[in-house]
Amino acid sequence: EDQVTQSPEALRLQEGESSSLNCSYTVSGLRGLFWYRQDPGKGPEFLFTLYSAGEEKEKERLKATLTKKESFLHITAPKPEDSATYLCAVQAFGRGSTLGRLYFGRGTQLTVWP
Amino acid sequence: DGGITQSPKYLFRKEGQNVTLSCEQNLNHDAMYWYRQDPGQGLRLIYYSQIVNDFQKGDIAEGYSVSREKKESFPLTVTSAQKNPTAFYLCASSTDRERAQYFGPGTRLLVL
Numbered sequence: 001e002d003q004v005t006q007s008p009e010a011l012r013l014q015e016g017e018s019s020s021l022n023c024s025y026t027v028s029g030l031r032g033l034f035w036y037r038q039d040p041g042k043g044p045e046f047l048f049t050l051y052s053a054g055e056e057k058e059k060e061r062l063k064a065t066l067t068k069k070e071s072f073l074h075i076t077a078p079k080p081e082d083s084a085t086y087l088c089a090v091q092a093f094g095r096g097s098t099l100g101r102l103y104f105g106r107g108t109q110l111t112v113w114p
Numbered sequence: 115d116g117g118i119t120q121s122p123k124y125l126f127r128k129e130g131q132n133v134t135l136s137c138e139q140n141l142n143h144d145a146m147y148w149y150r151q152d153p154g155q156g157l158r159l160i161y162y163s164q165i166v167n168d169f170q171k172g173d174i175a176e177g178y179s180v181s182r183e184k185k186e187s188f189p190l191t192v193t194s195a196q197k198n199p200t201a202f203y204l205c206a207s208s209t210d211r212e213r214a215q216y217f218g219p220g221t222r223l224l225v226l
Contacts, residue, residue: 032213043217100145104156
């Protein structure tokens with residue numbers, strides 16, 4: 001069964017303290033891995049798509065990387081406005097109607113304090 | 115501006131009542147999805163639709179129903195058979211080419 005596990009569940013950082021969030025996955029053929037940011041009471045906001053091992057994507061203080069078994073979301077010199085829940089999702093190669101659906105992890109709740 | 119809209123933002127359901135959540139997109143996306151989010155849990159897929167007039171059950175479809183009569187619209191009905199409907203409901207859409215799903219702002223359903 002396909003699974004996505006995110007760690008840690010919660011992370012508290014001081015402003016400027018860099019760290020990484022982990023997303024490990026087990027799927028039978030990765031079609032894509034997706035990172036989202038979700039603020040309280042809001043819908044998830046799309047950040048990155050990664051398609052193959054070795055790929056990296058960057059956006060401001062965020063950098064996402066991908067290996068064959070996991071992805072990391074690196075946060076460099078975070079600011080309080082980076083506080084949010086970060087969700088990871090994977091899409092597997094499938095057939096027919098299953099193609100396209102995402103499997104989500106439970107998320108990492110990041111708090112950055114000044 | 116292109117995007118996904120969900121309404122209402124808050125919805126209150128009385129016991130035994132069916133309620134319908136609206137989801138509209140003007141992104142020209144073929145696929146649309148409904149998720150349920152509960153505190154401490156990941157997003158769980160309720161129903162999804164790859165094309166008009168076709169949809170599939172997700173992992174927790176019991177007590178819910180959908181329709182896809184237009185490409186832009188994918189309403190979700192929470193029926194009286196859903197015994198624990200209190201949750202945050204999220205609608206999303208995607209294209210096969212881009213693959214990422216884009217989400218609406220969500221509807222919070224509460225039971226009176």
